[in-house]
Amino acid sequence: MADATPSSASSAASPTFDEVFCGLLPRLYRRAVMLAGSRQSAEDVVHEAYLRLAARPHRFLAHPEPYAYAFTAVLNVARDAYRKDRRQVLVDGLEGVEEAGADGAAAGTGASGGWDGGVERRHAEIEAVRLLGRLSHRQAGIVILVDLDGYTIDQAAKIMKVHRGTAARHRARALDRLRAYLVESEHGQAGR
Numbered sequence: 605m606a607d608a609t610p611s612s613a614s615s616a617a618s619p620t621f622d623e624v625f626c627g628l629l630p631r632l633y634r635r636a637v638m639l640a641g642s643r644q645s646a647e648d649v650v651h652e653a654y655l656r657l658a659a660r661p662h663r664f665l666a667h668p669e670p671y672a673y674a675f676t677a678v679l680n681v682a683r684d685a686y687r688k689d690r691r692q693v694l695v696d697g698l699e700g701v702e703e704a705g706a707d708g709a710a711a712g713t714g715a716s717g718g719w720d721g722g723v724e725r726r727h728a729e730i731e732a733v734r735l736l737g738r739l740s741h742r743q744a745g746i747v748i749l750v751d752l753d754g755y756t757i758d759q760a761a762k763i764m765k766v767h768r769g770t771a772a773r774h775r776a777r778a779l780d781r782l783r784a785y786l787v788e789s790e791h792g793q794a795g796r
Contacts, residue, residue, distance in 0.1 A: 621661035624670050625654060631671065632678055635748055637729075638736045639682040649685060653677040672763040675749070679764070683741040735782055743778035746771050 629650070636646035636653075656677050657664045667673040736744040742764070749760035761771035 618665075621658060621665060624665060625657065625674065628671050628674050632674055634729075635675060635752075636678050636682065638733050638748060638752075639679065639741065639744055640685070641733060641737050645685070649678055649681045652681045652685075656681065669763075672755075672759075675745075675753075676763055676765070679741060679745045686741060735785065738785060739778050739781060740774075742766075743774050743781070746775045747778050747782075750775055 632650050632653070633646055636649045637643055640646045640649050653674065657674060664670060664673055736747065739747065745764060746760055749755045749763060750757060755763065757772050757775065758768055760775075761768045764771060766774075
């Protein structure tokens, strides 16, 4: 009985790779959907990132910010998958997501603004995925880190292993591109 106590105390002091990674899974899945465009692709991306990180678990566990380390792996896997798919087959884009977004908008919350069962949040997530899909992976990654996860430009640059100026330029171009698209789509809606 005395032998069991020290081992459980030491495991409590230092969490295992799986414990730390599983704690990050919900957040990684949400971000992977934004990068990959669909839930199934996101699951594949996160699984591949897990395999890459599990090959050297000590690096992951020793990192001062495991989420940032795991996000970088997810971003790299998503970019690699996109490049591979682009070389093999032409991709139509996010037509399925756009159709789902239109269905979500039709379901709406109504004028009451009350609880809608998560329809409005889901519609916002689909719209974010659609908009981020118009950006390069680096631009989407920097927007996710800075604007959704709350990192500073300096922190995001360090996570993505680029110079601060490069990160700021990617973010500025991404935001300009998103603004232009929103203005363009707003004018398209007004003309209808």
